[in-house]
Amino acid sequence: MLSTIHHSKLLKIAIIMLTVVALAVSMGLSVAFGAVDIKLPTVWNAVVHFNENLTTHQVIQELRLPRATAAAMVGAFLAVSGAIMQGMTRNPLASPSIMGVTNGAAFALVITMAFFPGVSNPAMTFASFAGAGIAVVLVFMVGSFSKSGLTPVKLALAGVAIGTLLTSVSSVIALHFQLEKQLGFWQAGGLAGTGWQANQVLLASGAVGMVIALMIAKSITVLNLGEDVAAGLGQNNALLKILGILSVLILTGAAVSVAGSIGFLGLIVPHITRFIIGTDYRWLIPVSALFGALLLVLSDIVSRLVNAPFETPVGAITSLIGVPFFLYLARGKNGGGQS
Amino acid sequence: MSQSRKYKTLRFATVTVLLVVLIVVLFFITLGTGVVSISPLGVLKTIIGQGTDRQELVLLDFRLPRIVLALLVGAGLAVSGAILQGVTQNELAEPGILGINTGAGFAVVLFIFFVQDSLNGTLSVFIIPLFALLGALVAAFLVYTLAWKNGVNPIRLVLVGIGINAGFSAALIILQLKMNPENFRQVTVWLSGDIWSASWPFVMSLLPWMVILIPFALVKANALNVLHLGDDVAAGLGSKVEGDRLVLLLTAVALAGASVAAGGAIAFLGLVVPHLARKLIGPMHQYTIPVSALIGALLLMAADMIGKNLLAPMEIPVGVVVSILSAPYFIYLLIKTN
Secondary structure: OOOOOOOOHHHHHHHHHHHHHHHHHHHHHHHHOOOOOOOHHHHHHHHHOOOOOOHHHHHHHHHHHHHHHHHHHHHHHHHHHHHHHHHHHOOOOOOOOOOOHHHHHHHHHHHHHHHOOOOOHHHHHHHHHHHHHHHHHHHHHHHHHOOOOOOHHHHHHHHHHHHHHHHHHHHHHHHHOOOHHHHHHHHHOOOOOOOHHHHHHHHHHHHHHHHHHHHHHHHHHHHOOOHHHHHHOOOOHHHHHHHHHHHHHHHHHHHHHHHOOOOOHHHHHHHHHHHHHOOOHHHHHHHHHHHHHHHHHHHHHHHHHOOOOOOOOHHHHHHHHHHHHHHHHHHOOOOOOOO | OHHHHHHHHHHHHHHHHHHHHHHHHHHHHHHHOOOOOOOHHHHHHHHOOOOOHHHHHHHHHHHHHHHHHHHHHHHHHHHHHHHHHHHOOOOOOOOOOOOHHHHHHHHHHHHHHHOHHHOOHHHHHHHHHHHHHHHHHHHHHHHHHHOEOOOEOHHHHHHHHHHHHHHHHHHHHHHHOOOOHHHHHHHHHHHOOOOOOOOHHHHHHHHHHHHHHHHHHHHOHHHHHHHHOOHHHHHHOOOOHHHHHHHHHHHHHHHHHHHHHHHOOOOOHHHHHHHHHHHHHOOOHHHHHHHHHHHHHHHHHHHHHHHHHOOOOOOOOHHHHHHHHHHHHHHHHHHHOO
């Protein structure tokens, strides 16, 4: 893991303010940029003084704004999921995409679409939660059955194996029910076409998931001292883990059901945040959320720029950013080494 | 000592004969099944030149090259995995996990993207394996150097491989989307592992690789046995550790690259098959390499048949079938090993 910079509360608040400003500006840019470029003041006007007679205002309200907010929320959720997973397992490689959670969610979504066509949006989201849950349980089961426990490399390999298995079964089902296109979308990850309905789903699940995450933040910090120490301090570790897994499922499930699998975001953001803000999860979780939101909004802009006028799946962009970081972690003392 | 060696040889002979018989039986079943089903007698007749024109077309031009390719690719990937596991002293090493398959895939896709349209068909069939080899080499080089930190630790090697794999996959997606729809489909199916463009020229372009490299690996089996004991012991026994390792690694990478060119990114096969071979015949590489080749060929032929017929007329890519068959075994290995 990276060493941390020492800093005061004031500095932390300054960092948060700065990130919020950066996030607002990049969301503005995200809205402004597109097939028809719109100037930033117009964006502001469309939000504050909406005029339904203007096409630009309508484009902003119906297409671009929901996309930007969805990107911010998905990024935040994945980053927080990663932070909680890393905190609970004390494993630097734990994160939604490494652990096959996103594959699980996509798996459940394909099954739902194949066998219950035409289900409502909330039902799809619940399927996504369930699928994410299946993957997490499977990966943890592999870990707890194995003799040496869930070492970083085992976690990564178990995630790869279970992810591949779930993806393979999904593709058979998708082939049979002609859902290849949908499956392809969830595997690549993208934010095109997210409307206000998707935002409602995100907002509702996010409210629950984030509240749980913030509630357990302090306990996760204590857990990082070691399970025995935490238990000695009177902490109920079992309850904490259940709550942690619950919030991860809700946050990741909602994110995948809207944007598909977005690789490595949940892995790298918590590390960067830990480096900047320290290991106190009361700070780490909210700041991870902000950084995650910022990173995904920016990646989404890049995904539209790389191959304009066509879109590149944003999951591919985040993977390309994330891989060098993953390699750095793998080379680090906690990644490979003695484990 | 000689008693046990005799027993070993006997066991090896039995296993080999059994596998060959299984392959032959399955070979005839696979030839006969499909949208047009042909009786075993009909298959035999067609092979000796007595079948109807229709049977000849279906069997000799469509099914036979595909089965031969499946056999070659299966053997190639399995031997590649066996060598990699021996060289890295890592039971979980495999061309798929180490990112070599994806690297080869990336190079092939680059080739299709930039060159294929300007070349005629037969020529590109022979060039694709070379490109795949190049990509496999680049990936292997990247993984090896990035995992290097006062020597190559097996665990770091696997983790770096996973990372490189993800990187190439992401680059592939970006590249794929820039293609025209026809190439896009071709690449998508192929990437999930599929015996594509099964034709005799393709078989011919793959055959020399396998015919040269698999026996070469067999010749090097003793060096592999020694390397498997660990670098220090190997050096003590008078082995040129670095030289042998390099030659063997290159062999494994070349086998994987050629296999990927024909069969796409088939995951887990190279990992699981050597384990099965060791279970059957013990750890000596002069035995495990041929047995791995046979099991790999058998497994891929079976997987291809299942994929072709399970949801017929829809075809499931063979890589998907292999993953579903072998991922549970991989998970079992993961639980068992330390």
